[in-house]
Amino acid sequence: MEIVETGPDDERFAAWCAVWAASQRAARPGEAPRPASDHVALARRLTTPGGSRTGTHRVAVVDGEVVGALRMLLPVRDNASVAFLDVAVHPAARRRGVGTALLEEGVRLAAAAGRSSLVAEVDEPGPGTAGRAFALARGWTCDLQETRRDLLLPVDEERLSALEAEAAAASAGYEVVTWRDRTPEALLADRALLSRRMSTDAPSGDVPVAEEDWDAARVREQEDVDRARGRTVLSAGALRNGRLVAFTDLHVSLAQPERANQGGTLVLGEHRGHRLGARVKTAVLRELAATLPAVRRISTYNSDTNRPMVAVNEALGFRRAGGLSTWSTRIRPGRRRAVVRP
Ligand SMILES: CC(C)(COP(=O)(O)OP(=O)(O)OC[C@H]1O[C@@H](n2cnc3c(N)ncnc32)[C@H](O)[C@@H]1OP(=O)(O)O)[C@@H](O)C(=O)NCCC(=O)NCCS
Missing domain, CATH: 3.40.630.30 (Gcn5-related N-acetyltransferase (GNAT))
Structure with missing residues (x-):
């Protein structure tokens, strides 16, 4: 397995987006995943200097195929000790160590950027998600548990005008x-x-x-x-x-x-x-x-x-629709960066 840097103008970036979409579809089959154009635009902002956040992307490649995706976000105006990490592995390539390899890469990148905490979110449509099991297995701690609620529209008029x-x-x-x-x-x-x-x-x-x-x-x-x-x-x-x-x-x-x-x-x-x-x-x-x-x-x-x-x-009238958990781990800043470049 190779971990390779990618970015919005790189040919591998479409595969990065496809892994992300496949992972989202597996978690919530009834919902369209975030469009690739959104990831591309975000990536452009993160790699353009002058903004309040910077960021970087990696793909995990096995036998020439992109099977995992990582995005790291680094706040630059505040929270200088924190790095935010998104990791997804294609559902067909899970339980083979790809997530672990990406996480290790995330730790290296965050340490090289002088960060001491790594934070990641796990979408949890129901109990027993892979993301939770993975975070626990990797020794992360759950710092925040949120409930997702959905409101179907139109809102009941009686309810809305009474509250109004x-x-x-x-x-x-x-x-x-x-x-x-x-x-x-x-x-x-x-x-x-x-x-x-x-x-x-x-x-x-x-x-x-x-x-x-x-x-x-x-x-x-x-x-x-x-x-x-x-x-x-x-x-x-x-x-x-x-x-x-x-x-x-x-x-x-x-x-x-x-x-x-x-x-x-x-x-x-x-x-x-x-x-x-x-x-x-x-x-x-x-x-x-x-x-x-x-x-x-x-x-x-x-x-x-x-x-x-x-x-x-x-x-x-919002009703429960699963949850979102936020996890973190402490890292030792300043370790050497080891990344395979394209
Ligand atoms: C979470 C995710 C990245 C794990 O990727 P992966 O490549 O399957 O992870 P690994 O193979 O490195 O798994 C490492 C360990 O985590 C635990 N684990 C991972 N998935 C698990 C599952 N579905 N059930 C139980 N344990 C699991 C196991 O202990 C596993 O070791 P083992 O396979 O030797 O038992 C992947 O399931 C995914 O993309 N999920 C959706 C996105 C997400 O939740 N990202 C959050 C990252 S914090």
């Missing part, structure tokens, strides 16, 4: 605004603060991550990345005296217009207790129905400890 009325009554004095793809200039600095708070206030269990460093330029960078990845982002916010104090984002891939993923939702600490979470979520659902009516399902992930958010989601 309740939230509006509890949050008099706040104004709701919506936007798509580009945060209004006047709200940009406030939106950056909300992203910063999102990185500290959303329950992250024992995942070894620290506050993210957001400013207006990073919000614009994120918007550019989303556009390049073929995503449209629908947002709703709550204003108090003209300042943005709460937001929620929905992401829709233009290649899969029937599906949406919940992005962040946050109410600033000093404005909690006025049902603003429900207010912005009901507002974005109205906007979604009006502007992107093809969407049939929204998926969201919450830690079970995040009771206020789970309560809003359940009131809207």
Whole structure:
């Protein structure tokens, strides 16, 4: 087996995407995997200097065939001790040590980049996933357990208008605004603060991550990345005296217009207790129905400890659809990099 570097303009990258798609299809057969164009656009951003993250990709090749895929993401503005790792092995090539070899490569790459923690997520449609067994076998620790919930659209009108009325009554004095793809200039600095708070206030269990460093330029960078990845982002916010104090984002891939993923939702600490979470979520659902009516399902992930958010989601009709676990391992930084180059 060979582990070889690849990138968005390399001929092997299509095979990297195909392994990823096959792995996703095996886990959730009813769902279209992430389109290759999304992986390509992300890879281009990660390999272009100047962004808030860099990244690198590897393929595992056995008998000339690509059977495994690795992506490493390295934050550069914050979290300088962490590397995020994605590993997938083609379902037909599992239990032959390919995942282990990729993980070892990930450890080498992270150490060479001076990182001391490696973090990876495992999608868990049900109990007993290969990813969990693998992470446990490799001695990783589970730092966070989240539940995925799906909402089938259209939302029950009675349910939505009841929640909307309740939230509006509890949050008099706040104004709701919506936007798509580009945060209004006047709200940009406030939106950056909300992203910063999102990185500290959303329950992250024992995942070894620290506050993210957001400013207006990073919000614009994120918007550019989303556009390049073929995503449209629908947002709703709550204003108090003209300042943005709460937001929620929905992401829709233009290649899969029937599906949406919940992005962040946050109410600033000093404005909690006025049902603003429900207010912005009901507002974005109205906007979604009006502007992107093809969407049939929204998926969201919450830690079970995040009771206020789970309560809003359940009131809207979101139902459990498996989970997502986050795992980490400590590594010793500075070990020599050993990689076979193409
Ligand atoms: C998780 C994954 C990468 C493992 O790849 P792999 O090539 O099969 O892994 P390995 O052959 O190196 O397995 C190493 C050990 O992990 C454990 N393991 C892996 N898959 C397992 C499974 N399905 N059931 C039980 N144990 C398993 C075993 O202890 C195995 O050793 P063994 O085969 O000698 O018993 C692969 O199943 C996959 O792509 N899953 C979907 C993506 C994913 O969850 N990635 C998360 C990475 S943290």
